[in-house]
Amino acid sequence: MSLPEKNDERKVLVDFFSELPLRELEILKKITDELHRAKEIHPSWPQDSIHQAAIVQEEAGELIRAALQHEFEGASKQPMETEAIQTAAMALRFLLNG
Numbered sequence: 001m002s003l004p005e006k007n008d009e010r011k012v013l014v015d016f017f018s019e020l021p022l023r024e025l026e027i028l029k030k031i032t033d034e035l036h037r038a039k040e041i042h043p044s045w046p047q048d049s050i051h052q053a054a055i056v057q058e059e060a061g062e063l064i065r066a067a068l069q070h071e072f073e074g075a076s077k078q079p080m081e082t083e084a085i086q087t088a089a090m091a092l093r094f095l096l097n098g
Contacts, residue, residue, distance in 0.1 A: 034089035
């Protein structure tokens with residue numbers, strides 16, 4: 001890809017993201033922040049897709065647990081958001097490294 005094509009692609013992405021609602025941008029920022037935090041804590045990432053997917057699944061399981069606790073035990077919604085962000089970050093890491 002030549003330099004002008006990269007600049008065009010960047011402009012398309014910047015234009016796209018500039019039109020997103022603020023709440024969506026805030027969530028995307030939290031996901032990318034979590035991705036970078038996780039990379040610092042766990043710099044190595046499995047080479048095989050089974051173990052990569054298992055990490056995503058583990059986070060999704062924690063989201064389910066937080067949702068169950070919210071619905072049936074009266075827990076706050078905050079743990080669900082935290083787990084959803086972690087799940088999304090690991091899904092993004094899966095996509096970036098797959």
